[in-house]
Amino acid sequence: MCSVMRLLGIPCRVVTNFESAHDVHMNLIVETYIDDNGVNEERTKDSIWNFHVWTEGWMKRPDLGIDGEYDGWQAVDPTPQELSDGVFCCGPASVKGILNGQTGFKYDAPFIFAEVNADCVYYMSTESGEMLKVDSDTKRVGKKISTKAVGSRRRQNITKSYKHKEGSKRERHCFFYAATRDYSKPDDEIDEDEEEEEEEEEVMDTEAESGETDGGGGSGGMEEEPTPQPPSPVTIRFKKVSRPINGKDVNLNLVLKSKSSDARPLSIHISVQAMNHNGRPTGKILAEDKEETLLPGKALSVPILVPFLTYHKPMVESESMKISVVITDKNNGDHKYLATHDVVLLNPQLSITAPAQASLNTLNSGEVVFMNPVNEVLTNCTLTLSGGGLFKEEFEKKIQDLNPNDTMSIKFDFTPYKKGEKTLTADFDCDTFRDIKAICTVNVV
The missing domain is CATH 2.60.40.10 (Immunoglobulins)
Incomplete structure (x- = not known):
């Protein structure tokens, strides 16, 4: 596609979006349903691909305005994931329009906006059949959107051309507008100081970053009678013990913390699944339960070991493994915490x-x-x-x-x-x- 567009005289480049959302319902939300063991359930076709690639062509867009505001790079996807007016095609969509949350623009702007900036919401099914919202993540989708730098083999990070700084007021404002088409939030609510972008990263990261989460807000909303004070959230972090190399055991620690002044007995369920490139599980690797106590003022480190002999067959045709942890506060059984961590194995030399x-x-x-x-x-x-x-x-x-x-x-x-x-x-x-x-x-x- 890039070669053909260049042949026609249209400047073009190839773009890679990591953690790319596939939002089937185009509501700008990727909904994930899990059972009480943290295992994905097939209740939705929404997914997050480990990466997706499209092209950008430099064009004028007089159909989007007479002042040329939305001229420039247009996203055009020759490998579209959904039908567009009955045909498998996608774009051209103004990249600046995506940045500004203009999901009403032609062509396929809502789908491309979701690819780079959808919110993720996780639901857990309870024994009674109720779907309980256990976590939401506004920052997972759209990581290190990249293209090849001009004149070298280096990677150029172009994330800021698709969305404002993740988590800033302007980014949240644009998401709100993209989802609702509501102009009611005034611009003066936005702190311009938040719009200072980070330095462009020119070299691809070679190791995954450890993430920290509060594991969702628990499920205090299920209680019939209000409690005086909900328990302090449990923060969850995955810490690598060694580099995850295919052919060797995978070792990491689950680090838990809480500001609670009381000892908290916890039930911890760990499940590991092999995952395809399109975010779909391909097989079960292991599941285990642990009972631990989180002491006040101290971090609790729980080892997680995935032996090579356990994972190597499910992982032969898979791209990554997903470690899911569901933590239940045994003193407050309605409060559950969810955390997930993706492990990409490095190949032998x-x-x-x-x-x-x-x-x-x-x-x-x-x-x-x-x-x-x-x-x-x-x-x-x-x-x-x-x-x-x-x-x-x-x-x-x-x-x-x-x-x-x-x-x-x-x-x-x-x-x-x-x-x-x-x-x-x-x-x-x-x-x-x-x-x-x-x-x-x-x-x-």
């Missing part, structure tokens, strides 16, 4: 080497090396090599089974047929791991 510079139409050689990091035999192993201007077609080689700690060393030849900077890619697959990749650059002269 695969290395590829080739000459940094090679001559056109000259035979060159390279090598791929991989060591089996797990205590089991890797079967059905395949290595795929590719590279535009280096290989005219993909080169695929079947590899014999790899015993634990065995090292695979594969030498290969290639003859460059196009000049310029080319990327050589190696992709290793087996029954235990999928798509372990490595790249190197070859400058063909």
Whole structure:
């Protein structure tokens, strides 16, 4: 799509939105329903994809105003997720219109607004069948909206072109307007000092951030008689013990705190699910219950261990694992707290080497090396090599089974047929791991 638009003379770039919402009902809210163990229930088609990609084209929009206010970047999605007037298409939608909450604009503005700035609401089903709102998150959707920087391979963060600083009064005002089309909130309620944007991040983060939440507000609204004072909320934080590497046990701690002056006995249910890229669970990994006491003025650290032998089969075809924790205050049984944490496993190391510079139409050689990091035999192993201007077609080689700690060393030849900077890619697959990749650059002269 980007190439075709450029061919037609329209400036265009590719955009990636991380934590991208798929709001089926277009109410700007992603509703998630869970059971009392924190496991997702299939009650809605709303979901959050780990990322989604579209394009932006630079165009005039005289249909949106005569002063050119909404000219410029327009979001155009060639892989749309919903029908638009009966056809699978999406956009062009003014990015500035999305920023200002103009969900009444053509084309498909409500869907794109939700992709980058929907609110998330979590409901839990009780034994009586009642749906209890246990948490809401206004900041989860639309993370590090990115494009390739001009003239380099670096990532350019363009989140501020789609929405104001997350959690600021202006961002909440625009969300309110997008959802209600109500102008009644005056602009002078907005503190302009909140609009100072953070510095653009030019390098992609390599590690997930630990999040902290108060686990929702509990369910005090269920009580028939008012209580003198609701219990102090429990704040929940996930803390990594080690980097989550595919092939090794996943270790992290659940850290709980409360300002309560009393000891609080807690019932903690932990569930772990394998998740697809589109936010749908693909399999159950484990579930366990723990009984702990949160003492006043002290943090409670609860270890969570997900062994490799437990997760590796469900995770072969999955993109991430979701750890869900439901905490029940045993002294106030109606008060439940929910927290979730997504774990993306880092792949074992695969290395590829080739000459940094090679001559056109000259035979060159390279090598791929991989060591089996797990205590089991890797079967059905395949290595795929590719590279535009280096290989005219993909080169695929079947590899014999790899015993634990065995090292695979594969030498290969290639003859460059196009000049310029080319990327050589190696992709290793087996029954235990999928798509372990490595790249190197070859400058063909």
